[in-house]
Amino acid sequence: MDEKKEFRTMSGVPVTSVYGEGPLPGEFPYTRGIHSGMYRDRLWTMRMFAGFGTAEDTNARFKDLLRAGGTGLSTAFDMPTLMGRDSDDEWSLGEVGRAGVAVDTLDDMIDLFADIDLGQVSTSMTINGPAAILLAMYVAVAEQGGVERSKLNGTLQNDILKEYQAQKEYIFPPRPSVRLVSDVVSFTANEMPRWNPISISGYHIREAGSTAAQELAFTLANGFAYVEAAQAAGLNVDDFAPRLSFFFNSHSDFFEEIGKFRAARRIWARWLRDRYGAKDERSHKLRFHTQTAGVSLTAQQPEINIARVAIQALAGVIGGTQSLHTDSYDEALALPTEDAARIALRTQQIVAHETGVTNVADPLGGSDYVEWMTDEMERQAEEIFKHLEELGDGSILEGVYVGIENGWFVGEIADAAYRFEREVNSGERLIVGVNSFTEGGDEDIDLLSIDPGTEDIQLKRLAEIKQSRDSDLVEKALSRLSAEAVDSEINLMPAIIEAVKVRATEGEIVRALESVFGTYVEKAFV
């Protein structure tokens, strides 16, 4: 605790870094926060998600955000890239560069980070099915720029389990996909100690319609599943657990969210220490990124979303997040304009510098309501863990596989989503601007439109690269990859890195893996 610097309220009243009794922030089980000083020592990372069009377009937006005060990069990829398809794939028609940046080969990645020193900046990449490939590209770009892989700082989302439960960006079936995730975990544990190989995510689960407790429980259960998988692959829990990170949603019910974040830390600490035998305290400390709830933002009267985001951001901060993305007010309509993204970033900066909430760690700790809410979230989560354990005959990993296979997760989420919808429909739950207070906000706002020429530019570039690269080397690299994929004992990262360096495309690498792993088709549980 840094008592040297004095922290005062706006009116000059000095405040200490924490209030109340019980376990302190920085003390097991970390309910009140993972660091003793929390934001006094260091603010959360203001990490704004960005990506659209070509790598060049996104590179420009990255630089804007860094100049405006953003402290980390976060990359959004387009739908084809997320699904492991190249821009020239028949499924990619009309989707190239629309929901994020298009990346087909290493050359796109080089352009994406042009003039950005990867040794100085921390980068998050939101990608799952093909995550290992994008990480390989990032490493190759860094090394080309003279930055050793061991110095690289950042996060790969790489959380395939939640794809089957919520986001649906899967490629291969669950078990080979978890193998790939484990390969990344081992690789980074050995060679990239500053890299977070998984961002175990609840955000998408919540966006798909789950309750707060389900978001909490499904996410932590997935986390436990990855721990079990990595242990089964021969890793010692303390070798990788310190670098597992989380990603939660921050939704509109203020105190429920704060209770959820606190419960998350407490549960993770207990389970890692008592159930999985982690001894290193860094393994017990749950670190998380937060994004404000996109699904709560309305198309009607979009400017009022700024207020929603501010409140949700505040909940995330009071909940002790390590990193935060605030949505832009035009979220429900299109990708953010430059202005809208700026406003979202300014929102964080207001919370950080004007509200004084950063002066005290876990300022709501000790509130009867918040403590009760924390306990309640934990209680509901434990019930879900019990169910998964039963499904898996004692293993959470197996229970998660079964829950995916028999549609339990998607069923629970769809039920919760429907319940919510009915509440809104019946007027039991009011949404301002949607089923209440609907006047106003009829002026059109400016929306970001993606240049339709993007697709052509990307296609041309891809064709040129395919022409100019050494196709023998590519073939060899892909054969090596397929051969190694068959043996689950072999870590695939080196082969993937080799492949990206010779300009194998993302799609080609995915197809090579698919030929061994198979393709996943969801059984459409409604």
Place this chain on the structure above:
Amino acid sequence: MASEDSTLISLVEKASEGDRRSVGRLLTLVERGGESAEQVAESTHTLSGKSHVIGITGAPGAGKSTLTACLARDLAVSGYKPAVLAVDPSSPLTGGAILGDRVRMEEASEAGAFIRSMATRGHSGGLALAVPGMVRVFDAFGFNPIIIETVGVGQVEVDVASAADTVVVVVTSGWGDAVQANKAGLLEIADLFVVNKADRPGASDARRDLELMIDLSQVTGQATRRPDIVMTTAIEGDGLEEFKNAIFEHRDFLSEGEQISFRRSKRWKAEVRSRLDYLLSEVARESIENIEEKEGASPGSVAREIARNILKKNDFR
């Protein structure tokens, strides 16, 4: 109804030529019941009687639809022209339904299988009416085998099974499934049992339970062939070949001697019975719509009176 007649004729013509859209339309006419359904029945009656009809049912969660999807795809790929009638329950409250079987059969569909989703539509008797008619449409236009897939182990499923030549009941390794199946009377009509998720503990116990129950029913029942039991793990693709072969074996068994005609006449009789039940229940429903309680008259006597009046009338439609 002249224009409807000519539409019907042209639909039947096009369907005979292989137009699947027309088959789809004819199925709808049958499903809706009434006069159009009768007319379709007339048109297709003589054309049908060639296809092997397989009924697949079992408790929810038994993995039935995976099995059906694999079977349909396998058949399509092997050169057959299969059709699947996938039945899902309608909501008793709203009458609507979510029919999610089709999407599980994407591969089968792409290989050429005809997939039709069907809701039970509330009146359980109605399903037993519509299914034979729809089977006949498929039969008439060259689809073979025809698979009827239902979910559950209740009376509805027993009714639907009476429209099939080969009845398959799918259970899983939880022993409860076998007991459930027994209770509903599915055991008496099952020709083939599948124990799915055979890789799970308890699978061999489930098999043993089934063998026991079959033994008991053999003693009391009139089954002429002991049902086979096949072990599968559908999701891994294990046991599918055996499953398919067991179905073909039963089909071959049926075509020996009098089996097939015995079964077909059973089916025919069951269908007549369903229609009769339905007609009578409709009339009964109409007859009591406006009755009022009479002092001193017992419900039994009132019912007998009404029945006498009904039997005097003869304008059933």
Place this chain on the structure above:
Amino acid sequence: MNKKENAPIRIVLAKLGLDGHDRGLKVVARMLRDAGMEVVYLGLRQTTEMVVTAVEQEDADVVGISMHNAGHLTLAPRIVKALEDAGLDVPVIVGGIVPENDLEAMAEAGVAGVLGPGASAEDVATCVREAVATRGE
């Protein structure tokens, strides 16, 4: 005993393209079931061919397509045309995020109705019924 009037509406629900957001589609499926309709739920990552095949075999009365990532300008006209080419006179309703400016283009492409986010269960059911009724005339 002609029950044609009482037969439930049969609707095919699908998402075209790569987008994986199916929360809205699942909610709509339940809304329509609760409104007494039969929903043939195809779900994610359908091609126009798969949708056309489904409409044919299921003899659907109407098709509902869900769009969330600006794909509507390319994909909606494509499905309308594919149905037309297959001789299927079935209305297409688009649901999801369609900006005001694009509504005219949708109508011109032959889309029978557009449902925005925040459409109530009544809105959805009414839109479907009207589309079916209009086409029947």
